[in-house]
Amino acid sequence: MKLATLKDGSRDGQLIVVSRDLKTACIANGIAPSLQRALDDWNFIAPQLDELYTRLNAGRAVNSFDFVAEKCMAPLPRAYQWADGSSYVNHVELVRKARNAEMPESFWHDPLMYQGGSDDFIGPCDDIVLASEEWGIDFESEIAVITGDIPMGEKVQYAGEHIRLLMLVNDVSLRNLIPSELAKGFGFFQSKPASSFSPVAVTPDELGEFWKDGKVHLPLRSTWNGNLVGQPNAGVDMVFSFPQLITHLCKTRNARAGTIIGSGTVSNKDASKGFSCIAEKRALEMIATGEPVTPFMRFGDTIKIEMLDKNGKSIFGAIEQSVVETDSVN
Structure with missing residues (x-):
């Protein structure tokens, strides 16, 4: 699974799931708003993120978009x-x-x-x-x-x-x-x-x-x-x-x-x-x-x-x- 944090004007950014080839991404706000939130409850949240990751790699994720590294914060800002x-x-x-x-x-x-x-x-x-x-x-x-x-x-x-x-x-x-x-x-x-x-x-x-x-x-x-x-x-x-x-x-x-x-x-x-x-x-x-x-x-x-x-x-x-x-x- 690959995760990143999108710049959104906030201190902690927006957690996104990124495809294996680093070409597309999908916002994970329905699962966890930030990476720290995911880490705090990893055993519960990680399987949900991984399911989204599987859909994204298969081209089945809703509202996916092009992944652009320049728009990212540090994974943990x-x-x-x-x-x-x-x-x-x-x-x-x-x-x-x-x-x-x-x-x-x-x-x-x-x-x-x-x-x-x-x-x-x-x-x-x-x-x-x-x-x-x-x-x-x-x-x-x-x-x-x-x-x-x-x-x-x-x-x-x-x-x-x-x-x-x-x-x-x-x-x-x-x-x-x-x-x-x-x-x-x-x-x-x-x-x-x-x-x-x-x-x-x-x-x-x-x-x-x-x-x-x-x-x-x-x-x-x-x-x-x-x-x-x-x-x-x-x-x-x-x-x-x-x-x-x-x-x-x-x-x-x-x-x-x-x-x-x-x-x-x-x-x-x-x-x-x-x-x-x-x-x-x-x-x-x-x-x-x-x-x-x-x-x-x-x-x-x-x-x-x-x-x-x-x-x-x-x-x-x-x-x-x-x-x-x-x-x-x-």
Whole structure:
């Protein structure tokens, strides 16, 4: 099943069901007005949405219309919780190595995770609006899950049962603001502006054989200014699966329906697969020559993040954004 949220002038948008080929959609207001409402009563509402999805794919849905990603908000325009992990330890190791910092051995068995702002996500085709290029603007291509209610202390073998939907993420980072923030000892805040998500969120069964062991075993493509710069396989070198991230999150607290958990920047040890953020490319340059060459993003730059199935068809639709200076926006 594929779900999206249509812009309608409200904070939470209008829940729609989207066809498997991402060509048509149907409003789900007779079932649930918003995705959060569906998540709050998933066992009752999801079968109704799935029935509508079946009719839509068969061309039998009443009042269907063309699906347009540009008209979408984030699937969850605001969420009760957004927690981003760092499952691809290769990424962390490279970035630390570039600045001659030793990586603690614990990073291989104890996930890194931070809690980001979740009250104001931006849509998949909305501009990334910032005030300064000097902040070191970077994209981060990731995968995320949306969960149902999860009890505190949930066991890893059961944690995957709470995953309702998956989607793609651009977890924008302001690299030049990060060092001073981390030096304070309280983690990210100003260096992590609003994240954006793919136009469509999908149930795990939509991935078929490529959803296995709590990981998505497909390449995640990042295209910067029209150039494909990375397509690492999200199932390779993912040290912590989504069930493991869920277990980490819920060690000391409950998580409620609508919690979003990110994978962290997708990264493969095989450098030929490219990169999912500019910081990793710069780290490789630092390691090789002692100096980074690749600049961070400039105003006017574009980023596209997408995942294709085995037939080359988009699964989630694409995140397609431009970086825009604040003063240039009305």
